[in-house]
Amino acid sequence: MTIGPGFRLTATAIVVALALTGCKSDDARVSELRASGDAYVAERDFARALIQYRNVLKIDGDDVETRAALGHMFLSQGYLREASREFTLLAEREPDVAEWRLANGRIAMLQADWTALGRHAEAAADMESDGHAARILDMAVRFRAAIRDDDAAARAALEAEAIPLREAYPDEPILTRIVLESAIQAERTDDALALLDDTLARDPYRPDLQLTRIRLLAEGPDPDPVEDRLHDLVALYPDDSEFAGLLVARYMSRGRMADAEDVLRALADGRPLDDLATRTMLVRFLLRNRGSDAALAELARQREAAGEGPGALVYAAMDRAIRFDAGDRDGALAGLDELVSAAGEGTEARMIRVLRARMLDRLGEHGPARAEIETVLEADPGDVGALKMRAGWAIDGDRPKDAIVDLRTALSIAPRDTELLGLMAAAHRLDGNPGLAMEQLATAAEVSGHAVGEAGRYARALIGQGRDRLALRVLQAAHEGAPGHVPTAMLLADVLLDLGDVTQARAVAARLRAAKTEGAAEAATALSGAIAMRDPAASIDIAALYAPGQARQPALTGAVGALADQGRPDAALEGLDGLIAAHPDAMILRLIRADMLALADRTEDAQAGYEALAGVADLGETATIRLFGLHAAAQRVEDANAALAAGLRAFPASVPLRLLDADRLTALGDSEAAIVVLEALHSDQPGHPTVANNLAALLSTTRDDPASLARAARLAAPLRGDPRPQVADTIGWIAFRRGDVEGALPLMRRAARELPDDPGIRLRLGRVQAAHGDVAHARETFAAVETLTGPDHPLAAEARDARDALPTDG
Numbered sequence: 001m002t003i004g005p006g007f008r009l010t011a012t013a014i015v016v017a018l019a020l021t022g023c024k025s026d027d028a029r030v031s032e033l034r035a036s037g038d039a040y041v042a043e044r045d046f047a048r049a050l051i052q053y054r055n056v057l058k059i060d061g062d063d064v065e066t067r068a069a070l071g072h073m074f075l076s077q078g079y080l081r082e083a084s085r086e087f088t089l090l091a092e093r094e095p096d097v098a099e100w101r102l103a104n105g106r107i108a109m110l111q112a113d114w115t116a117l118g119r120h121a122e123a124a125a126d127m128e129s130d131g132h133a134a135r136i137l138d139m140a141v142r143f144r145a146a147i148r149d150d151d152a153a154a155r156a157a158l159e160a161e162a163i164p165l166r167e168a169y170p171d172e173p174i175l176t177r178i179v180l181e182s183a184i185q186a187e188r189t190d191d192a193l194a195l196l197d198d199t200l201a202r203d204p205y206r207p208d209l210q211l212t213r214i215r216l217l218a219e220g221p222d223p224d225p226v227e228d229r230l231h232d233l234v235a236l237y238p239d240d241s242e243f244a245g246l247l248v249a250r251y252m253s254r255g256r257m258a259d260a261e262d263v264l265r266a267l268a269d270g271r272p273l274d275d276l277a278t279r280t281m282l283v284r285f286l287l288r289n290r291g292s293d294a295a296l297a298e299l300a301r302q303r304e305a306a307g308e309g310p311g312a313l314v315y316a317a318m319d320r321a322i323r324f325d326a327g328d329r330d331g332a333l334a335g336l337d338e339l340v341s342a343a344g345e346g347t348e349a350r351m352i353r354v355l356r357a358r359m360l361d362r363l364g365e366h367g368p369a370r371a372e373i374e375t376v377l378e379a380d381p382g383d384v385g386a387l388k389m390r391a392g393w394a395i396d397g398d399r400p401k402d403a404i405v406d407l408r409t410a411l412s413i414a415p416r417d418t419e420l421l422g423l424m425a426a427a428h429r430l431d432g433n434p435g436l437a438m439e440q441l442a443t444a445a446e447v448s449g450h451a452v453g454e455a456g457r458y459a460r461a462l463i464g465q466g467r468d469r470l471a472l473r474v475l476q477a478a479h480e481g482a483p484g485h486v487p488t489a490m491l492l493a494d495v496l497l498d499l500g501d502v503t504q505a506r507a508v509a510a511r512l513r514a515a516k517t518e519g520a521a522e523a524a525t526a527l528s529g530a531i532a533m534r535d536p537a538a539s540i541d542i543a544a545l546y547a548p549g550q551a552r553q554p555a556l557t558g559a560v561g562a563l564a565d566q567g568r569p570d571a572a573l574e575g576l577d578g579l580i581a582a583h584p585d586a587m588i589l590r591l592i593r594a595d596m597l598a599l600a601d602r603t604e605d606a607q608a609g610y611e612a613l614a615g616v617a618d619l620g621e622t623a624t625i626r627l628f629g630l631h632a633a634a635q636r637v638e639d640a641n642a643a644l645a646a647g648l649r650a651f652p653a654s655v656p657l658r659l660l661d662a663d664r665l666t667a668l669g670d671s672e673a674a675i676v677v678l679e680a681l682h683s684d685q686p687g688h689p690t691v692a693n694n695l696a697a698l699l700s701t702t703r704d705d706p707a708s709l710a711r712a713a714r715l716a717a718p719l720r721g722d723p724r725p726q727v728a729d730t731i732g733w734i735a736f737r738r739g740d741v742e743g744a745l746p747l748m749r750r751a752a753r754e755l756p757d758d759p760g761i762r763l764r765l766g767r768v769q770a771a772h773g774d775v776a777h778a779r780e781t782f783a784a785v786e787t788l789t790g791p792d793h794p795l796a797a798e799a800r801d802a803r804d805a806l807p808t809d810g
Contacts, residue, residue, distance in 0.1 A: 373386045403427040484520050486523045
């Protein structure tokens with residue numbers, strides 16, 4: 001059939017009409033859906049907003065307004081990776097629009113990705129050098145430099161520049177941060193709080209600013225508003241466990257464990273069943289503070305409530321992990337194998353696989369552990385748990401650049417994860433970039449709300465750089481938030497005393513004394529003694545520092561040691577003699593007196609004092625250990641052995657004495673007898689890390705059979721992650737003895753870096769370097785052994801033989 005002209009015209013008209021009608025319909029539909037999404041965002045119903053925005057993009061994937069709205073929504077929630085994706089797409093599609101560069105610059109600043117920040121600033125300047133976006137990004141770059149260089153004048157100039165610009169852009173986060181940080185750094189707390197109140201009055205849903213406000217309140221003279229404010233924030237952010245975590249930490253720092261548990265339990269019970277994060281937080285709290293039985297009971301309750309839901313698998317996996325740590329390693333791993341099979345390929349399966357990889361790694365099964373992680377990352381390249389593990393392996397393997405790549409990916413997904421930030425700091429330090437490492441530690445302290453762990457790491461790094469005053473501000477924030485945390489308080493007091501601020505150090509001691517946390521009262525007493533030593537106006541009253549009935553006397557011991565350092569041993573002995581006359585049954589005073597005699601080089605008198613106290617039940621094995629040390633230092637081998645034997649008869653279960661006995665037997669060349677001692681000790685103390693390390697080290701250095709080396713590997717596997725260089729030496733040497741030269745080398749290097757004067761570690765490192773083909777460095781290492789020991793030492797002879805065996809063309 002042919003089509004006539006008249007009909008053809010009619011058909012064309014119909015097609016055009018339909019096309020026009022369709023366009024109008026799509027435009028209307030897009031506007032309607034976008035408006036609906038915007039309304040949901042205003043109500044903070046982000047899940048429904050996301051559905052509406054995605055429906056728009058199904059109709060028109062290039063709709064700029066929707067992509068911008070989506071990016072801003074993600075950014076407000078802290079989902080930086082998703083926000084960056086949207087703004088990057090917009091920047092690619094509209095390369096001449098500086099607004100998208102500004103949005104990406106905000107994200108880069110939040111991620112502390114200074115390279116990206118500079119790139120976006122340059123791009124914005126090229127587009128419109130006089131535009132607001134270019135100016136704000138340039139200020140961000142200069143602000144970062146001022147903070148990095150601790151340049152007060154530059155910060156003040158930036159604040160002066162930002163204040164009038166902020167009037168035009170009151171909600172611009174970069175400008176707010178410049179003004180806020182400048183006020184904080186200048187210790188203008190009232191100005192900072194006023195700015196925060198103004199900003200949060202317009203938009204209370206700014207968690208970064210809310211946390212900063214809490215910190216500033218905590219630093220003030222009346223920290224009571226902090227607790228009320230945290231309660232408000234838990235209500236304001238019911239889906240954000242971070243604020244609940246801060247409230248819990250505050251309760252714990254004051255010894256209010258029941259209140260802390262109540263907060264977490266209410267939070268967990270109030271969330272939907274598929275919210276695993278809050279429930280697992282409760283389990284971890286119980287495990288840490290009430291033990292494995294309480295945690296397992298809670299997991300059983302959660303598994304029952306989860307029914308057939310996916311959470312049941314996760315709770316079952318956590319149950320296995322707790323049992324693994326309690327010693328049921330084979331049973332826990334077998335249980336996880338079953339769970340992996342049952343979980344399929346979803347999110348829960350990946351979580352379980354990461355947990356399984358951790359177990360395998362701790363058991364020394366590194367190949368299967370790595371294979372498990374690669375399986376997870378093939379399914380989800382952004383799995384944070386898997387990326388953490390792979391980055392940790394890269395750091396252990398001296399491959400910091402590989403670690404940095406993985407950590408950047410993980411931080412783009414979880415920018416507030418302080419463990420990731422700590423790993424990134426370690427990677428940057430290993431890569432020779434201490435400045436970048438410091439930035440990561442600073443970010444970790446900030447995003448944690450100056451939690452004690454993160455703040456302490458940052459402060460110690462600052463102290464190492466001689467930046468005590470900045471460390472002081474960090475520690476004050478952490479201490480105010482957790483006044484009962486003893487390590488933070490003591491570090492803060494040390495800094496205050498180094499800076500000569502005795503008054504503030506006394507205030508720290510007073511807060512510790514009022515705290516109910518474990519060890520706080522004892523630490524306060526010790527700190528009072530240290531203050532008395534540092535305060536030139538204070539008279540030292542030894543009698544006042546004695547705490548009757550306490551097994552430990554840190555304040556008294558500190559005062560006695562300080563008097564010895566000042567060359568005033570007679571004053572210390574006179575004070576101790578007066579105390580002993582008043583408290584003749586207090587054996588601890590007699591022990592401190594013997595220690596004072598040893599410090600004063602009155603060795604014979606000290607020896608007599610220790611001999612009189614050896615075997616005294618109240619003192620345990622302490623006097624025996626001191627006596628053994630005196631004899632060993634004087635090379636009186638028979639006397640040392642006799643003292644140790646007597647101590648073991650008096651205290652046969654003593655771990656320190658049995659470890660000393662194993663060391664003694666090893667020094668005598670009877671390694672098999674030492675192994676027998678350590679095997680018995682490990683049977684009694686299976687979770688003692690030093691016992692496990694020493695036994696594994698001895699097996700790997702004195703035996704060659706595969707069974708002994710396999711046992712050594714199994715003993716040392718749970719110690720992976722222990723920061724002590726001796727552990728790195730043990731694990732590295734075991735790996736070498738079992739043929740894993742590549743895995744051994746970075747561990748041995750780390751051990752030698754941290755214990756540079758240990759000739760045994762140097763000798764083992766040289767052997768690993770030689771096996772790796774690094775002949776030049778092996779030769780240098782073997783030469784260092786002889787330098788450390790002297791040419792007649794047995795280790796020097798071993799090193800010379802090993803050096804002579806090296807290829808001459810290497």
